[in-house]
Amino acid sequence: MAKASLTQMEKIISLLHKSSFVKRNRNRGKFSSYTFGPAGVLTSRNLNQLLWDSLVTSQIDTYPVENSVFRNTDEPKQLRSNLSQGTLKHLPDILQLVNYTLPFAIVQRGQTFPESLATQYEDTFLFDSSVQTSIVLQYFCSPSSALQSFDQWIQQRLLWWRKYASDPAQISCSELETLNENTSRAFIQCQFPWGQDNVEEIISRGSNPVSDLQETTKVKLQCANGNKSYTPHLIECSTVLEHCLMACLCDAYTESTAQTGKKSIPTEKLNLHPKIAPYKLSIVSSSKSRSNEIQEVASYLNKDLRNAGIDVFHAKDSLSVEDQFIRNDMMGLPYTAILSEGTLDSGTIELRNKDTTLK
Known part of the structure; x- marks a missing residue:
């Protein structure tokens, strides 16, 4: 395995620990287990929902299915390593x-349980998770439209990744790889501290998987176009x-400076997209003399x-207040509402934008 340059990676992991995102529990061979804190759970939930919306909610004629985490084999309780085979069985x-x-x-x-690491690099944190949440979309089309559909899916997935990136230029698509005469694939790739790595696979499998399923199940899986039928x-x-x-998280990681009193100090922050950020708003108080009253307003808000x-x-x-801003x-929170004595006297609330730090 190649050894990554982990100077920046160590900083990112430290930040994720400090801000209640995620921490590694222990290693088990080549895999690890992880504990997610509040920020990690909410960020993961938001990203999961955005993925689901892009592949299901926003698509027409798309049907969600679900299988047991165990493989459908003669061996009892054999955990699945991917979702492809189980998803295809819903085709009839x-x-x-x-x-x-x-x-x-x-x-x-x-959930899936990988049999091998998805990357060639060492110590890549969440890439070595022993339990993963996988998502697969299987799109079925006519052979005549397959080439165009394949290209459209590559472009659509690339645009989705760039839409939520802090630096879209760090998201790219690999060159098309031909595996055999029926199968081609491409990868969406992101820039990590250890180098460029794959985050999504788009693969054109041809008609063979459907033909094989038809042979196994003895169920007709062909579609008709006029007098012609096709797989x-x-x-x-x-x-x-x-x-x-x-x-x-790696894309969002940024080193900057923050003002505390009259001093500027180096800080780290996450420039997460607002739809991915764990919380959309933080509430802080800038008054200590009337703190009880402000806390009541904060609780109501x-x-x-x-x-x-x-x-x-x-x-x-x-x-x-400055340390709360930091x-x-x-944590990548886009906005902070600042409650003060002016809030109690006139009902005004200051709003700080993470990107501009203006109020």
């Missing part, structure tokens, strides 16, 4: 549902949530915003 039922009309897609999301062509997009999360579906971070500690930036 979905074909009947759509009356054998193409195109359509089947999507599955669930659906399969295009597959697959990724792992933990790899996506690591890509977003917190509850009101949460009822509106907005995740709010409201820490009840003794940090200065902590919020470390």
Whole structure:
């Protein structure tokens, strides 16, 4: 294995520990287990939902399915390492549902248990997780439209990744790789401290997987176009949530300076996209003389915003306002509401933007 330059990687891992994102528990051979704190759970949830929306909610004729985490084999309780085979087995039922009309897609999301590492580099943190959340989309189309559909899926997935990146230029697509006469693939790649690595695979599998399933099940899986019948062509997009999360966190990591009193000190922060950030807003108080009254207002505001579906971070500690700004930036929180005596007297609230630090 290649040895990564971990100077920046160590800083990122340290920041993730300090800001309650995630920490490594222990190594088990080549794999590790992890504990997610509040910020990590919420960020992972947001990213998971964005992935689901891009592959299911925003797509027409897309059908979600689910399987057991155990492989469907003669060996008892053998855990699955990917979702592809289990997802494909839903094809006969979905074909009947759509009356054998193409195109359509089947999507599955669930836990997988990798048999080998997805990267050639050492100590890449979440890439070596022993339990992963995988998501796979299988798109079925006619052979005549397969080439165009394959290109469209590559472009669509590349645009999705760049949409939420702090630096879109760090997201790229690999060159097209031909595995055999029926199979080609490309990877969405991100820049990490250890180098460029794959985060999503888009593969055109041809008609062979469907033909093999038809042979195994003895169920007709062909579609008709006039007097002609054909076997659906399969295009597959697959990724792992933990790899996506690591890509977003590494992309968002930035070193900067912060003002504390009259001093400028070096700090670290996460420039997360607002839709990925664990909390959308933090509430801080700049007054100590009327702190009890302000805390009542803060609690009311917190509850009101949460009822509106907005995740709010409201820490009840003794940090200065400047130190709370630093902590919020470390967590990638886009906005901070500053409650002061002016809030009590006139109802005004200052709002700080993470990107501009203006209020």
